[in-house]
Amino acid sequence: MSARSEKPVIRRDGPALGEAETHRRLSLSWATPPGLWGWLSSVDHKQVGRRYIVTAFVFFLLAGLLALAMRMQLSGPERTLLSPDRYNQIFTMHGTTMMFLFAVPVMEAFAIFLVPLMVGTRAIAFPRLNAFSYWVYLAGGVMLWVAFILNAGPDVGWFAYVPLSGPQFSPGKRVDFWAQMITFTEVAALAVSVEIIVTVFKQRAPGMSLNRIPLFVWGQLVTSFMVVFAMPAVMVSSSMLIMDRLIGTHFFNPAEGGDALLWQHLFWFFGHPEVYIIFLPATGFVSSILPTFARRPIFGYTALVLALFATGFLGFGLWVHHMFATGLPHLGNSFYTAASMTIAIPSGIQIFCWIATLWDGRPRFATPLLFVIGFIVVFVLGGLSGIMLASVPLDSQAHDTYFVVAHFHYVLIGGAVFPLFGAVYYWFPKFTGRMLSERAGAWNFWLFFIGFNLTFFPMHILGLIGMPRRVYSYPAGMGWDGPNLLASAGAVILAAGVATFLGNV
Amino acid sequence: MDQSPRFAADLAHLPTSAHGPRSLTWWGTLGFILIEGAGFALAAAAYFYLMGQTETWPPGLAPPDWLWGTLQLVLTLVSLIPNLWTDRVAHADDLRKVRIGLVVMSAVGLLTLVIRAFEFGALNCRWDDNAYGSIVWLLLGLHATHLITDVGDTLVLTVLMFTRHVEPRRFTDVTDNCVYWNFVVAAWVPLWALLYVVPRLV
Ligand code: HEM
Ligand SMILES: [Cu+2]
Numbered sequence: 289m290s291a292r293s294e295k296p297v298i299r300r301d302g303p304a305l306g307e308a309e310t311h312r313r314l315s316l317s318w319a320t321p322p323g324l325w326g327w328l329s330s331v332d333h334k335q336v337g338r339r340y341i342v343t344a345f346v347f348f349l350l351a352g353l354l355a356l357a358m359r360m361q362l363s364g365p366e367r368t369l370l371s372p373d374r375y376n377q378i379f380t381m382h383g384t385t386m387m388f389l390f391a392v393p394v395m396e397a398f399a400i401f402l403v404p405l406m407v408g409t410r411a412i413a414f415p416r417l418n419a420f421s422y423w424v425y426l427a428g429g430v431m432l433w434v435a436f437i438l439n440a441g442p443d444v445g446w447f448a449y450v451p452l453s454g455p456q457f458s459p460g461k462r463v464d465f466w467a468q469m470i471t472f473t474e475v476a477a478l479a480v481s482v483e484i485i486v487t488v489f490k491q492r493a494p495g496m497s498l499n500r501i502p503l504f505v506w507g508q509l510v511t512s513f514m515v516v517f518a519m520p521a522v523m524v525s526s527s528m529l530i531m532d533r534l535i536g537t538h539f540f541n542p543a544e545g546g547d548a549l550l551w552q553h554l555f556w557f558f559g560h561p562e563v564y565i566i567f568l569p570a571t572g573f574v575s576s577i578l579p580t581f582a583r584r585p586i587f588g589y590t591a592l593v594l595a596l597f598a599t600g601f602l603g604f605g606l607w608v609h610h611m612f613a614t615g616l617p618h619l620g621n622s623f624y625t626a627a628s629m630t631i632a633i634p635s636g637i638q639i640f641c642w643i644a645t646l647w648d649g650r651p652r653f654a655t656p657l658l659f660v661i662g663f664i665v666v667f668v669l670g671g672l673s674g675i676m677l678a679s680v681p682l683d684s685q686a687h688d689t690y691f692v693v694a695h696f697h698y699v700l701i702g703g704a705v706f707p708l709f710g711a712v713y714y715w716f717p718k719f720t721g722r723m724l725s726e727r728a729g730a731w732n733f734w735l736f737f738i739g740f741n742l743t744f745f746p747m748h749i750l751g752l753i754g755m756p757r758r759v760y761s762y763p764a765g766m767g768w769d770g771p772n773l774l775a776s777a778g779a780v781i782l783a784a785g786v787a788t789f790l791g792n793v
Numbered sequence: 794m795d796q797s798p799r800f801a802a803d804l805a806h807l808p809t810s811a812h813g814p815r816s817l818t819w820w821g822t823l824g825f826i827l828i829e830g831a832g833f834a835l836a837a838a839a840y841f842y843l844m845g846q847t848e849t850w851p852p853g854l855a856p857p858d859w860l861w862g863t864l865q866l867v868l869t870l871v872s873l874i875p876n877l878w879t880d881r882v883a884h885a886d887d888l889r890k891v892r893i894g895l896v897v898m899s900a901v902g903l904l905t906l907v908i909r910a911f912e913f914g915a916l917n918c919r920w921d922d923n924a925y926g927s928i929v930w931l932l933l934g935l936h937a938t939h940l941i942t943d944v945g946d947t948l949v950l951t952v953l954m955f956t957r958h959v960e961p962r963r964f965t966d967v968t969d970n971c972v973y974w975n976f977v978v979a980a981w982v983p984l985w986a987l988l989y990v991v992p993r994l995v
Pocket of ligand 2: 559560563606607609610
């Protein structure tokens with residue numbers, strides 16, 4: 289006996305309906321329902337994607353305002369704009385927001401909007417899960433920021449090292465909010481990566497074999513796999529942390545057989561891939577923008593795809609380079625130094641392919657291309673300081689100084705925010721039907737580029753002459769005043785660049 | 794769009810659902826299996842890491858009692874037989890047999906939850922005794938959430954298959970649920986070894 293015989297036959301009208309009627313019915317069933325409820329419950333990937341992008345940019349601006357506050361506080365010695373406690377909350381909120389509420393979500397947002405269009409399908413796989421992921425993400429972000437406004441913002445740095453973040457040294461609710469936000473945003477990120485993987489594997493238009501998908505889609509696919517394997521680590525560790533804090537477990541309590549380094553291992557097993565989770569989608573932006581404005585096909589498609597794979601694999605073998613200062617065995621350190629230097633190879637290959645595309649093309653220097661060139665310059669500089677930090681002796685000296693702050697802003701802003709701005713200028717017409725002003729775009733770029741370098745280049749020097757990171761103030765006469773003032777002035781120019789962007793959109 | 798659509802073909806005769814790799818949900822399930830598998834692997838790595846931090850393991854406590862965990866192992870392994878059978882009859886869209894399979898699997902699932910409760914009682918430690926207790930509870934709890942998830946899913950599907958919600962897609966849901974149960978069982982084998990055997994070896 290078969291089930292199909294038990295149920296009523298659904299009448300399918302097919303051609304009898306005629307084209308116009310078929311079209312009307314399909315449009316109706318695929319459309320977002322009208323009204324506020326329809327808007328809230330939309331599962332259209334373009335709408336959800338746009339919503340994600342806007343939300344992530346709001347978090348970018350909020351975290352940017354915190355950065356400005358820090359730069360004002362540090363513009364001169366012994367300034368009293370921010371109390372030490374406020375400062376601790378602010379740098380933690382800045383780092384946490386930038387990483388978890390801006391950089392990762394904004395990259396996913398572009399995937400949600402663009403990947404289905406690029407592989408030629410009507411909707412992303414699991415559209416409801418997709419909408420769900422947005423609301424979970426929003427809830428996590430709002431929760432963290434409400435806590436911060438109520439003076440319960442986390443104050444233990446964006447990687448919340450134990451024992452500082454444990455029950456003994458961080459009583460109160462601050463760290464609980466942090467750990468809970470992690471769970472929210474990681475659930476969202478994991479859901480989106482499953483959607484992207486399934487969309488790319490199963491929903492490609494007929495004829496679009498994997499070796500024909502755009503490099504942007506490759507970037508997002510590899511990223512999604514990295515999310516799948518990396519994010520569980522931070523979910524496990526933040527759950528352990530919250531349990532240590534709330535129900536008395538001892539994962540990180542050395543007195544009862546726990547271990548503080550376990551936190552660092554688990555966190556960085558996620559944390560290092562995280563930077564590639566932010567960077568690989570950005571390479572997709574670059575590979576989309578370059579051929580358009582260089583007016584020739586991308587140079588080295590296969591090499592670029594292989595470089596993505598290599599980065600995806602190697603990215604999981606480096607996490608210990610964040611822990612060189614913890615006194616791990618020497619042999620281990622040497623291995624992670626070598627591994628960290630190896631990953632420069634695929635990045636180098638990518639850079640050379642992009643330069644070759646430009647070289648061989650007839651470039652038109654529109655705003656997106658300006659941002660891509662800015663990316664190449666800034667990211668290469670960040671890569672160089674990265675190679676320096678990968679060597680243990682140098683890292684032991686520069687660890688926890690402004691040299692590191694300079695390095696990771698060169699790679700994060702260079703590697704992700706420059707391409708992102710380029711991508712916004714590039715795809716804005718697709719998202720909204722409107723073209724952004726090119727004149728304002730050029731202003732945006734130059735203010736941002738100059739402001740960025742003025743802000744962060746001096747930090748290299750500050751770090752090398754000994755200024756530690758995460759200090760709310762410093763005494764006069766350390767030789768730190770000049771570079772700090774320069775950095776703060778640069779931050780104002782940078783902010784002006786962002787303001788031009790806001791005016792433009 | 795103001796371009797009027799052209800009617801190219803009538804695809805109404807195509808099936809609206811398919812089993813296994815031809816179904817999106819199967820791929821989605823696989824994705825989440827990867828994620829959760831990574832979670833298990835990392836938690837197990839944490840177990841070994843903590844083990845490396847102390848001289849004796851379990852530190853100052855007796856290892857968990859064999860009985861309930863091993864019973865769980867046997868039961869879940871045996872449950873693979875009705876599970877695979879349900880999978881097969883669901884592929885064949887055989888409603889009567891699917892109903893039988895789902896009822897059996899619901900009963901088995903509920904039984905695993907009962908046994909799991911006893912397992913917690915037989916761990917010979919509390920989560921707040923020491924780091925060993927914490928990781929043991931974490932691992933067993935992590936797996937328990939998987940049991941609960943799948944049993945919940947099975948119960949819902951059973952209800953659906955006995956009510957007016959039967960449609961071709963439901964059969965795909967059943968096969969996907971069977972895949973997930975295989976994963977839950979497969980995850981238990983190494984976890985069982987970790988929780989019950991390893992402490993007796995060191
Ligand atoms: C928009 C301009 C930005 C400025 C002016 C800025 C400035 C700063 C400053 C002053 C600090 C704190 C240094 C300290 O006290 O140790 C900091 C930390 C940090 N920033 Fe930024 N930043 C910017 C953008 C970004 C972006 C886009 C990201 C990531 C995508 C980012 C990620 C971080 C992280 C992870 C930290 C470390 C926080 C911690 O120590 O826990 N920043 N930034
Ligand atoms: Cu790293």
